[in-house]
Amino acid sequence: xxxxxxxxxxxxxxxxxxxxxxxxxxxxxxxxxxxxxxxxxxxxxxxxxxxxxxxxxxxxxxxxxxxxxxxxxxxxxxxxxxxxxxxxxxxxxxxxxxxxxxxxxxxxxxxxxxxxxxxxxxxxxxxxxxxxxxxxxxxxxxxxxxxxxxxxxxxxxxxxxxxxxxxxxxxxxxxxxxxxxxxxxxxxxxxxxxxxxxxxxxxxxxxxxx
Numbered sequence: 001x002x003x004x005x006x007x008x009x010x011x012x013x014x015x016x017x018x019x020x021x022x023x024x025x026x027x028x029x030x031x032x033x034x035x036x037x038x039x040x041x042x043x044x045x046x047x048x049x050x051x052x053x054x055x056x057x058x059x060x061x062x063x064x065x066x067x068x069x070x071x072x073x074x075x076x077x078x079x080x081x082x083x084x085x086x087x088x089x090x091x092x093x094x095x096x097x098x099x100x101x102x103x104x105x106x107x108x109x110x111x112x113x114x115x116x117x118x119x120x121x122x123x124x125x126x127x128x129x130x131x132x133x134x135x136x137x138x139x140x141x142x143x144x145x146x147x148x149x150x151x152x153x154x155x156x157x158x159x160x161x162x163x164x165x166x167x168x169x170x171x172x173x174x175x176x177x178x179x180x181x182x183x184x185x186x187x188x189x190x191x192x193x194x195x196x197x198x199x200x201x202x203x204x205x206x207x208x209x210x
Contacts, residue, residue, distance in 0.1 A: 003205035030186020051076030117168030
């Protein structure tokens with residue numbers, strides 16, 4: 001298995017081998033259910049579809065509910081496909097439960113999630129624009145300044161950095177260190193900036209160095 005679906009719980013601290021305190025993010029990634037096995041013969045590629053977070057049937061749309069009934073598995077809130085790690089993964093069957101033992105001997109992972117939404121923000125907060133000076137009669141303190149010439153080209157070029165929506169987008173943080181794994185509780189302890197808010201869904205994937 002290349003990865004798992006998890007839920008961001010919060011932050012805590014652990015002590016490493018040398019006794020130093022390490023701040024970590026707790027991710028609940030246990031109880032991933034195998035929903036479907038994609039094969040080259042049937043689908044044109046090989047992958048495995050995992051489900052996370054069981055929900056009642058009344059909260060599932062009919063097309064998706066038919067997908068679960070066809071596979072004979074319980075409806076899940078989140079579905080995600082991952083690449084197969086080796087030939088041993090072919091032996092997996094729909095309905096089988098996978099836990100955090102997938103990351104037992106893994107040192108680094110890539111974490112994908114939806115970042116926190118910051119709303120409509122100015123250029124100073126969004127792009128780290130420099131402030132205007134506070135003295136000598138200046139009144140443009142946090143304004144973006146000029147956006148282009150007036151006579152030519154008489155328009156604002158596409159892609160100009162201006163105020164707008166910040167955050168609430170899918171991002172991936174690469175090469176975050178796995179500090180520890182709790183197989184009984186189904187927890188993964190990751191050191192680094194895990195995107196999203198607490199209780200948000202994240203996708204953990206093994207980091208492969210090229």
